[in-house]
Amino acid sequence: MITLTKTAxxxxxxxxxxxxxxxxxxxxxAHDTYNAITAASDxxxxxxxxxxxxxxxxxxxxxxxxxxxxxxLADLTEICGEQHLNAIPQGKSHVRFYxxxxxxxxxxxxxxYEMIDGMERLPVNPPLGYQHYPGGHFISYNLATGxxxxxALAPEGEGILTMTIDKARDHIFALTWPLGYLLDLDLxxxxxxxxxxxxxxxxxxxxxDDYRVICRSMFVDSRSGKVYFSNSExxxxxxxxxxxxxxxxxxxxxxxxxxxxxxxxxxxxxxxxWRKIFWHEEELxxxxxxxxxxxxxxxDPDKQEITVLDRITSLPSKKxxxxxxxxxxxxxxQLGPDKETIYYLTGGPIYENGLRVKGAExxxxxxxxxxxxxxxITYHIPTARYxxxxxxxxxxxxxxxxxxxxxxxxxxxVYSLARFMHEGSEIQDLIRIPSPFAQxx
Numbered sequence: 001m002i003t004l005t006k007t008a009x010x011x012x013x014x015x016x017x018x019x020x021x022x023x024x025x026x027x028x029x030a031h032d033t034y035n036a037i038t039a040a041s042d043x044x045x046x047x048x049x050x051x052x053x054x055x056x057x058x059x060x061x062x063x064x065x066x067x068x069x070x071x072x073l074a075d076l077t078e079i080c081g082e083q084h085l086n087a088i089p090q091g092k093s094h095v096r097f098y099x100x101x102x103x104x105x106x107x108x109x110x111x112x113y114e115m116i117d118g119m120e121r122l123p124v125n126p127p128l129g130y131q132h133y134p135g136g137h138f139i140s141y142n143l144a145t146g147x148x149x150x151x152a153l154a155p156e157g158e159g160i161l162t163m164t165i166d167k168a169r170d171h172i173f174a175l176t177w178p179l180g181y182l183l184d185l186d187l188x189x190x191x192x193x194x195x196x197x198x199x200x201x202x203x204x205x206x207x208x209d210d211y212r213v214i215c216r217s218m219f220v221d222s223r224s225g226k227v228y229f230s231n232s233e234x235x236x237x238x239x240x241x242x243x244x245x246x247x248x249x250x251x252x253x254x255x256x257x258x259x260x261x262x263x264x265x266x267x268x269x270x271x272x273x274w275r276k277i278f279w280h281e282e283e284l285x286x287x288x289x290x291x292x293x294x295x296x297x298x299x300d301p302d303k304q305e306i307t308v309l310d311r312i313t314s315l316p317s318k319k320x321x322x323x324x325x326x327x328x329x330x331x332x333x334q335l336g337p338d339k340e341t342i343y344y345l346t347g348g349p350i351y352e353n354g355l356r357v358k359g360a361e362x363x364x365x366x367x368x369x370x371x372x373x374x375x376x377i378t379y380h381i382p383t384a385r386y387x388x389x390x391x392x393x394x395x396x397x398x399x400x401x402x403x404x405x406x407x408x409x410x411x412x413x414v415y416s417l418a419r420f421m422h423e424g425s426e427i428q429d430l431i432r433i434p435s436p437f438a439q440x441x
Contacts, residue, residue, distance in 0.1 A: 017390045018376060020400055022420045023430040025049060025070045027059045030427040031092075031111065033417040034216075035331055037405045037430075038097035038104070042143055045407065045415050046104060047430060048076070050092035051111045054127055057089035058111060060141075063430055065409055070430065073141075076108050079148045080137045087131035088112055088123060094216075095163035095174075096407075097141075104141040105151075107160035107174060119267060122157070122178050122204060136160035138172060138185055138192075152185050152192045164218040166225050171241055173218055173227040178204035180214040182229075184241055195245050199231040200265075208265050216270070216331065219279040219286050221301050228286070228301065230254055232264040232271030236299070251304035258308055259290045260323075268327055276333035280381075287342060287381070291329015294346060296379060314348035314375035315388040322349065325372040332406035332416055341380050345403050345416060348373040348391055374400045376414060376436055389436035394420060400431055412438055 030049035037047035045063040057077030063070045076090035077083050091111015097104040110133045113120035126132055136159040138151040151172075154160050158176035160183075165172050170187040180202030182195040198214075205211035218229040226240040234255035239246035254272040262271040275291030277299070286299040294313035299306055317324055324330075324347030332345030350357045350372055357371060373391040380387075392400055400418035407415050412435030419428045 018392045018433055018436065020392050020394055020418070020431045020433045022394055022400075022418075022422075023063065023070055023432070024422050024427075025059075025061045025429050026072060027051075027061075027429070028422075028425065028427065029053050029056055030059075030429050032402045032404070032419070032428050033092065034094050034404045035096050036093040036106065037407050037415060037417055038099070039407045039409050039415065040097070040099055040104060040143060043410050045409060045430070046073075046097050046141075047405075047415075047417060048093040048106075049417070049429060051089070052091065054088065054112055054130060058092045058108070060093075061430070063415070065411060065413070073146070074148060079139055080108060080134075080150055082134060085131060085134065086129060088126055088133040090137065094159070094161050094177075098163075098165040098167075098172075099143075100165060100167045100170075102143055104143065105138070105165055105172060106141070107138050107154075107163050108136045109159035109161060109177065110136070117207070119203075119207075122159075133157050133159070136176070138163075138174070151187070152190065154183065155181065155192075155194050161214055162216050162218055162229070164220055164227060166220045166222075166227070168222060169225045169241070171225070173220070173239070175214055175218070175229065177214060178202050180212065182239060182246055184239070186241070195239060198229070198237065198246065199233075203267075207267060211265055211267065213264075213267065213270055213273065213328075215273050216328075217274060217276045217278075217288070219277050221284075221286075222279060222281060223284065224301075226301070228277075228299075230273045232262070232273050234259075234272030238301070249301075249304055252299065252306050254290065254306065256290075256295075256306070256308065258295055259293045262292075270328045275329040276331050278333075278335055280335065280339070282339055283381075287335070289329070289333050289344065292323055292327075294324065294329070296342070310379065310384065310386055312342075312344050312377050312379055312386060313346055314373070314377065314391075316348045316373075316375075317346070320349050324348070331404040334406050334408065336378075336408050337410070337412075340382055341378050343406060343408060343414060344377040344379070345406050345414075346375055346377055348375045371399070371401070374403050374418070376433060378436065387436075392433060402428060411435070 090108040114123040161177035162175040199212035200210035236249040277288030414433040
């Protein structure tokens with residue numbers, strides 16, 4: 001008896017799919033959001049809709065699953081007290097919200113860029129009448145009172161690209177854009193330290209020389225209070241408050257054959273950087289994903305050891321053997337409420353007439369090189385069980401695109417931010433995906 005293996009094209013056509021519900025929050029300028037969505041302890045979903053406008057900043061919202069209603073909370077520029085500056089606005093947040101002692105902590109970033117040498121750069125020639133970008137802010141939001149507090153301003157007009165928090169010791173750590181400074185904010189004293197450049201001249205550097213793409217995800221080892229991040233050369237770096245600067249992890253790196261080969265001085269990928277990583281408190285290790293290759297790995301800071309676990313791309317991607325279309329990989333990667341299941345929103349190839357739809361060979365930024373499906377993957381850590389729950393579509397059959405955020409609600413629903421059409425215009429806004437496990441019962 002001969003068993004025939006399905007091709008990637010056949011698999012894409014026959015997989016069961018999930019249906020996502022899109023929500024229009026009321027912001028017609030809403031543009032692509034990265035990371036900035038989190039389910040809070042009050043049961044609500046908090047998120048930011050970003051803006052590419054010079055006139056209007058990003059907008060923060062709350063979604064209440066019990067009433068199925070969205071609520072506007074604030075304009076990011078107004079939160080920062082900059083509405084009368086006539087400066088480049090606080091157009092986005094690029095980080096998750098971190099809940100600590102009744103408050104959500106997050107940070108702001110710019111949403112407009114200047115194209116210089118074919119790349120998105122920090123604007124050096126703002127429109128007439130506008131001042132330069134004043135820098136990103138660290139912000140807290142009190143869940144009980146609804147009050148925002150401006151905690152600190154990033155140095156040298158840098159936006160805040162990457163952030164995490166050490167809740168036990170009240171420190172926030174961040175990486176800035178475009179140069180890639182490491183910042184340490186002491187929440188008890190309000191002191192902000194700049195520990196210096198972490199990766200050449202970051203994304204403000206010269207391509208082929210000191211250009212380096214900046215790490216998008218950090219984690220804190222809860223035992224030591226040490227924060228870890230990567231660079232595009234594949235080094236893992238660590239810093240603990242009190243140290244003069246960050247240091248190299250000597251015995252572990254991300255320069256693995258399975259991850260691919262990269263020139264760190266060139267744009268268009270995250271290089272050897274991990275794409276997203278989180279600390280697993282119960283196991284006292286970190287779990288991360290390498291963006292371009294889609295490999296899941298475990299990092300043990302004590303042993304200074306990387307262990308590759310599985311390729312968690314979609315089943316059609318595995319069959320095709322090709323990288324997915326988003327040039328940096330995907331940020332929708334998070335541990336679920338059970339502390340055992342990893343959720344991952346990733347891409348899957350589209351086939352027309354049996355042929356895979358190809359995208360551009362190379363682009364010089366983090367963006368989609370071509371159209372693809374969105375898949376929900378889960379990975380159960382104790383049993384190493386990988387599941388592709390299939391592609392995700394809207395009720396009208398269209399596809400969510402530019403998806404780089406994820407959180408899990410109290411009812412098991414998966415929430416993200418994705419593009420869809422609203423009244424003839426494409427925007428990015430909240431989407432809700434039903435729990436894939438609820439549908440199995």
